[in-house]
Amino acid sequence: MNIGSRLQSVRTSxxxxxxxxxxxxxVTNSTISLIEQNKVSPSVSSLKKVLDGIPISLADFFTMDLAGDxxxxxxxxxxxxxxxxSNGVHYFLVGKRRGTRQMCILREVMPPGSDTGETMLSHDGEEGGVIVQGQVEITVGERVRVLGPGEAYYFESRTPHRFxxxxxxxxxxxSANTPPSF
Known part of the structure; x- marks a missing residue:
């Protein structure tokens, strides 16, 4: 997917x-320009921050041309x-086309060394999840822990966090979160 041209299209619309x-x-307008020209590939947290300024959810941004598919x-x-x-991290969304979706359920796949970005995520609601495979370092506020298969997390999403x-x-x-932020 061409994130830059999609961002430009959504922004201008x-x-x-x-x-x-x-x-x-x-951010600077050159940052927006570089993203739209695909000269920079934003992390998930950076892209979410930009999309919040429009406002449009990550789910709507990535799936707006799939309605009815x-x-x-x-x-x-x-x-x-x-x-x-984005950036090699995959978030597969369950139930995107459900018009009254009140929660977000994701199957997440993170390649070795990947993360959600240097900027900590923060949004309304709660989220939780279970590690199925691998080792994930999760930072929630000042607390950091590495979780492995079968281990889980659950926290208030307004607390800055990253994976x-x-x-x-x-x-x-x-993972799941409510209200849906994707």
């Missing part, structure tokens, strides 16, 4: 200049889960 979006987000459930094949990730694969194999997580 909302009547925003690069300068206005940059001002809303607290799949069933409303209740069952979903693996290839019916749109990938909302990092510290293992030598892809990490796989199944």
């Amino acid at each position: 909302k009547g925003l200049s690069q300068r206005e979006l940059a001002k809303r987000v607290g 799949a069933s409303d459930g209740p069952f979903y094949a693996a290839d019916d889960l749109p990938d909302l990730g 990092r694969n510290v293992g030598n194999e892809p990490a796989i997580l199944v």
Whole structure:
């Protein structure tokens, strides 16, 4: 997917200049320009911050051209889960086309060494998940812990947080958050 041209398209459809979006987000307009030209590939946390300035959710940003492509459930094949990730981190969303979705369920795949970005994530609600495979370092506020298969986490999402694969194999997580932030 061409993230840069999609961002430009969404931004212009909302009547925003690069300068206005940059001002809303607290970055320089050259940062927005570099993303739109695909000269920089933003981390998930950076992209979410930019999209919050429009505002549009990560899910809507990545799947806006897929409306009506799949069933409303209740069952979903693996290839019916749109990938909302970037920079090698994959977030496969369950139930995207469900109009009244009140939670977000993701199957996450993180390559070795990948993370959600240097900027800590923070948003309304709660989130939790289970590590299925690999070793994931999770930072929640000042607390840091490496979790492995079968271990889990649950916290208030307004607390700044980030995830990092510290293992030598892809990490796989199944997570949920409410309200849906993807």
